[in-house]
Amino acid sequence: MTDRPQVAWTARILTAGTALSALLLGVAFVLSVFDLDGQATLLSTIAVTILLATPAAGLLSTFVELRRAQPTAAVIALAVLALLFAATLVALLTRA
Amino acid sequence: MINLELLAFVAAILAGGFGALLGVGGGLMIVPLLTVVLGIDVHVAIAVSLLGVIAVSTTASASYLTSGFADRRLGLSLLVATVIGGIFGGFVAGFIDARVLSILFAVVLVAVAVQMLRSRRTQVAELIDEPGRLEYDWSYVEPSTGEHVAYRARNLGPATAVSLVAGALSGLLGIGGGVVNVPTMNVLMGIPIRVATTTSTYMLGATAAASAVLYFSRGQIDPLLAGPVVVGVFIGARVGARLSHRVPRQALSVMFVAVALVFAAGMLLRAWSPT
Secondary structure (H helix, E strand, C coil): CCCCCCCHHHHHHHHHHHHHHHHHHHHHHHHHHCCCHHHHHHHHHHHHHHHHHHHHHHHHHHHHHHCCCCHHHHHHHHHHHHHHHHHHHHHHHCCC | CCCHHHHHHHHHHHHHHHHHHHCCCCHHHHHHHHHHHCCCCHHHHHHHHHHHHHHHHHHHHHHHHHHCCCCHHHHHHHHHHHHHHHHHHHHHHCCCCHHHHHHHHHHHHHHHHHHHHCCCCCCCCCCCCCCCCCCEEEEEEECCCCEEEEEEECCHHHHHHHHHHHHHHHHHHCCCCHHHHHHHHHHHCCCCHHHHHHHHHHHHHHHHHHHHHHHHHCCCCCHHHHHHHHHHHHHHHHHHHHHCCCCCHHHHHHHHHHHHHHHHHHHHHHHHCCC
16 A cells, blocks of 8 residues: 555656647747737647647556556556547548 | 637636636636637537646646655546547537537536535545455545545446546536546545545546547647637636635635526527527
């Protein structure tokens, strides 16, 4: 009950992914206020992609951190990651 | 003329702040604000709301994991169900008419308002026997008392089934799913409320990402709206979290019920009004 697995890398990855995405979205927002819609759209699209990938990156680092201390939980993290890939695949196949 | 993005930014700050103060997340407020007040298409509003959910969840999760409040093992177990539900909800939403989504959203708003009026919390049971096959024991340190609180995660099967519904609602309506996840963990599984809320927040990011990619592929994420909404919800949630200890919760709950009912009426009016 007291064997706490590491969380540092997952926490760093989640923070970095969101911070980078929020920064780019913030800049894109300022550009859109000044009617620079082309640049704002491009920057926002990159930011959204980073934001969408952040939970998946967090799950990957969770797998690495848990694989020794909690192997079952690590496998579940991989299963969730596989589901996110499946969602991406469905998204690509049903793309408008 | 005031720019739509600026209005969305202000709406997102309000929604994020209010959601954080009450622990219901920003999605429940941002979707009606964007659709009823700003006249944005409900699919687009749901899609950008999901982005806000991801941003708030991943940032808060980093802190909750470090502090040891979020139970990662529990969160991962339930995530399998919420992500499957999220994919289903996100996929189905593409085929559902905006009017039907508005009605569904209004129903959920009323349900959450009712739940808030009769909120129930479960005390943690004492651990005297060995955990069963699908149960496990875990603990955290309660910051208000410094006490080591041990608990047992029970009823994983039924909780997984409810989580599936929470994920589907999240993908369908752009809400976080915490309104379902937290009572499920606390009342059904016997998880302490602090662990339930933080673990739910940990789960929301991946759940929302599973459905958001589907909205993204359908071209329903407006990149120019994503910036103000994500940044606004993010700022609002941080301010709301800081203020949450100072603002009387009872008054907030009453205010939420009133606002939720007004928004529910607005969503219903929108559903029945000619386009």
